[in-house]
Amino acid sequence: MSEQSNLPATHGAHDNHGGEVDYATRDERGRYILPLEEHTPRITDIDPRAAKRAERQVAWLFTLGGACLAGGVAAYVAFDSRELISVPTIGRVSASNFWLGTLIGLGSFFIGAAAIHWARRLMPGEEAVDHRHPLRGDEQSRASAIEQFKRGAAESGFLSRPLVRRTMLGAMALFPLPLVVLLGDLGPSPKEKLRHTMWGDKRMTRIVNQGSGELVRPEDMAVGGLINAIPEGLERIQEETGTQNERAKSSIILVRMNPSEIKAQQGEGWDYEGILAYSKICTHVGCPISLYQQRTHALLCPCHQSTFDLSDAGRVVFGPAARHMPQLRLGVDAEGYLVALGDFAEPVGPSFWERG
Amino acid sequence: MSNSTIPTTPQGKAADFLDERLSISKAIKSNISKVFPDHWSFMLGEVALYSFIILLLSGTYLTLFFKPSMVEVIYNGPYVPLKGVKMSEAFASTLHISFDVRGGLLMRQIHHWAALFFIGAMSIHMFRVFFTGAFRKPRELNWVIGTVLVLLGIVEGFMGYSLPDDLLSGTGLRITQGIIAAVPVVGTYVSFGLFGGEFPGQDVVSRFYTLHILLIPGLILALVGAHLMMVWYQKHTQWPGPGRTENNVVGYRLFPVYTAKAGGFFFVVLGLTTLISALVTINPVWMFGPYTPDQISAGSQPDWYMGFLDGAVRVMPNWEISAFGHTLSLNLIIPAIVLPGIMTTLLGLYPFVSVD
Numbered sequence: 001m002s003e004q005s006n007l008p009a010t011h012g013a014h015d016n017h018g019g020e021v022d023y024a025t026r027d028e029r030g031r032y033i034l035p036l037e038e039h040t041p042r043i044t045d046i047d048p049r050a051a052k053r054a055e056r057q058v059a060w061l062f063t064l065g066g067a068c069l070a071g072g073v074a075a076y077v078a079f080d081s082r083e084l085i086s087v088p089t090i091g092r093v094s095a096s097n098f099w100l101g102t103l104i105g106l107g108s109f110f111i112g113a114a115a116i117h118w119a120r121r122l123m124p125g126e127e128a129v130d131h132r133h134p135l136r137g138d139e140q141s142r143a144s145a146i147e148q149f150k151r152g153a154a155e156s157g158f159l160s161r162p163l164v165r166r167t168m169l170g171a172m173a174l175f176p177l178p179l180v181v182l183l184g185d186l187g188p189s190p191k192e193k194l195r196h197t198m199w200g201d202k203r204m205t206r207i208v209n210q211g212s213g214e215l216v217r218p219e220d221m222a223v224g225g226l227i228n229a230i231p232e233g234l235e236r237i238q239e240e241t242g243t244q245n246e247r248a249k250s251s252i253i254l255v256r257m258n259p260s261e262i263k264a265q266q267g268e269g270w271d272y273e274g275i276l277a278y279s280k281i282c283t284h285v286g287c288p289i290s291l292y293q294q295r296t297h298a299l300l301c302p303c304h305q306s307t308f309d310l311s312d313a314g315r316v317v318f319g320p321a322a323r324h325m326p327q328l329r330l331g332v333d334a335e336g337y338l339v340a341l342g343d344f345a346e347p348v349g350p351s352f353w354e355r356g
Numbered sequence: 357m358s359n360s361t362i363p364t365t366p367q368g369k370a371a372d373f374l375d376e377r378l379s380i381s382k383a384i385k386s387n388i389s390k391v392f393p394d395h396w397s398f399m400l401g402e403v404a405l406y407s408f409i410i411l412l413l414s415g416t417y418l419t420l421f422f423k424p425s426m427v428e429v430i431y432n433g434p435y436v437p438l439k440g441v442k443m444s445e446a447f448a449s450t451l452h453i454s455f456d457v458r459g460g461l462l463m464r465q466i467h468h469w470a471a472l473f474f475i476g477a478m479s480i481h482m483f484r485v486f487f488t489g490a491f492r493k494p495r496e497l498n499w500v501i502g503t504v505l506v507l508l509g510i511v512e513g514f515m516g517y518s519l520p521d522d523l524l525s526g527t528g529l530r531i532t533q534g535i536i537a538a539v540p541v542v543g544t545y546v547s548f549g550l551f552g553g554e555f556p557g558q559d560v561v562s563r564f565y566t567l568h569i570l571l572i573p574g575l576i577l578a579l580v581g582a583h584l585m586m587v588w589y590q591k592h593t594q595w596p597g598p599g600r601t602e603n604n605v606v607g608y609r610l611f612p613v614y615t616a617k618a619g620g621f622f623f624v625v626l627g628l629t630t631l632i633s634a635l636v637t638i639n640p641v642w643m644f645g646p647y648t649p650d651q652i653s654a655g656s657q658p659d660w661y662m663g664f665l666d667g668a669v670r671v672m673p674n675w676e677i678s679a680f681g682h683t684l685s686l687n688l689i690i691p692a693i694v695l696p697g698i699m700t701t702l703l704g705l706y707p708f709v710s711v712d
């Protein structure tokens with residue numbers, strides 16, 4: 001603020017020669033305020049013919065908008081929802097969707113453009129000035145507000161009758177409780193549900209190829225191969241329960257490698273002649289995995305790129321997953337079908353608090 | 357009553373009717389000539405508002421045909437590749453909207469595009485407010501409301517694209533379930549509550565539907581109302597320039613210039629959204645197929661506004677603690693719960709902690 005005295009006075013010192021700045025006004029922080037620029041009239045302000053032209057343009061835009069909307073209605077009637085047309089650079093698309101959308105879109109665009117053009121060309125072009133009023137109440141209002149509040153508070157006895165105050169606060173604190181409790185039946189209690197899959201229902205469960213729907217025999221699998229599979233009877237359970245819950249837990253992948261390539265398993269001899277069964281549900285947050293690189297035995301989850309080594313007990317080799325993929329113990333039954341001998345040794349899929 | 361103006365015209369009589377009952381003359385007198393500053397960046401918030409209106413309208417249309425149910429049905433509609441496939445009613449009715457209802461696909465695509473524009477415009481609007489310092493006193497509270505609106509928009513968008521029950525959205529739900537289950541102590545119960553039991557259950561679509569079409573849009577609508585009322589009451593910020601001070605607003609009047617410009621701009625936004633929806637396919641759920649927990653499309657990605665969460669989950673090291681019979685999944689809690697919690701808290705509180 002000290003250099004203020006060196007500057008021209010704020011009032012009356014108009015040395016406007018030579019195009020110098022007009023120091024006419026400053027705001028309360030001492031910053032200079034240039035005056036509002038004088039309004040330069042638009043051509044439509046001075047030339048009645050230009051105004052007339054603008055008027056016609058606006059009317060044309062509105063007319064075009066209305067015509068497009070009417071065209072949209074016609075397109076609704078004209079095209080069956082299944083008809084296709086070829087549009088250059090876009091390809092074969094639904095005719096109804098293309099024409100309806102294009103015409104209605106253009107229609108409302110033109111209406112909008114008309115209104116804006118109207119506002120810009122024919123409505124007042126001169127800027128107006130409003131004042132900002134201080135938001136803070138004046139001293140009198142503030143004092144009066146406080147006083148009235150205090151009077152009401154005193155009249156209520158909220159402060160002078162602690163017994164009422166405390167019991168009220170206590171009761172109100174309990175108020176949300178029933179609301180939360182009433183949500184209890186949103187779902188069943190988790191109990192042990194996350195720990196079991198239908199692989200554990202029987203001592204031996206045959207394995208169904210998820211793609212072909214056929215039971216898997218060991219000789220169906222070549223070394224290096226991968227099969228997406230489900231337990232026999234899953235379709236029936238899905239039918240009965242009407243949910244895909246069991247599928248979300250018991251889907252597996254079968255891979256076959258040379259027994260000599262298996263470095264480790266989750267149980268001694270859980271493979272069957274090099275065939276290994278692993279859960280398909282990622283232990284990170286549960287995406288189903290089926291990207292498998294047979295040379296490195298790496299199983300890659302497409303969701304967050306966790307990678308597991310199926311030749312090494314499903315160990316995590318990369319990514320945000322913390323736990324190995326659970327393995328099933330395999331065997332064959334009397335008729336030579338590949339079977340799982342019991343459930344996974346641990347819950348499949350993502351972790352949860354009670355998992356341990 | 358000493359009426360100095362006795363209305364004779366029908367409009368005059370209607371206005372008189374309202375004024376005698378609601379004293380609209382006072383409201384009109386003090387608001388109709390309100391001045392708003394002009395700048396292109398002030399249209400970003402308008403785009404968000406208009407996209408929200410488009411969402412309400414197109415969403416209402418979609419509710420007329422969508423069936424929020426996970427009951428399994430066999431598809432028998434016109435889309436040949438999925439004929440005879442088992443799917444939820446939600447997915448089947450989405451196919452019905454896309455292939456049988458004239459204009460249904462258009463409305464679906466308008467709804468999805470408008471959702472992206474809504475969140476995109478809110479984010480860029482937020483950048484504008486941030487980098488121009490418009491969040492500073494007296495507008496801190498409106499910044500907080502804005503932050504909540506962005507969050508609600510993201511949640512609303514996520515719930516919306518979960519509803520069709522297609523393979524991509526089901527994968528998103530699977531990941532959500534895994535993250536909820538990772539929450540210490542209550543996670544498993546919350547997950548069972550949300551899904552009505554184990555994942556995927558039969559309830560999540562109808563529950564998300566109620567939240568998506570009633571609760572969250574209701575909250576957004578209320579907060580948008582508060583947001584606009586505060587802008588109105590506190591008056592809009594303006595860029596510096598000749599004649600602009602801390603104590604005035606320079607611009608055009610609400611009536612007629614802004615009524616025409618803003619009203620017209622709504623139709624422009626609607627028109628462009630419709631055109632894009634007619635020409636550019638978005639979320640072609642028929643190509644993904646119905647959700648089943650043992651399948652996934654390679655390279656599953658959420659909509660862009662969920663990208664920061666997905667990315668955080670991916671880069672997190674695989675830390676997990678198992679002790680005393682409990683599991684603490686730091687690999688999920690930190691990126692998916694703690695990080696967004698800190699980010700949004702800092703964002704919302706920024707006006708109160710930043711120094712001028």
Ligand code: FES
Nearest residue numbers: 282284285301304
């Ligand atoms: S779900 Fe497999 S890496 Fe995240």
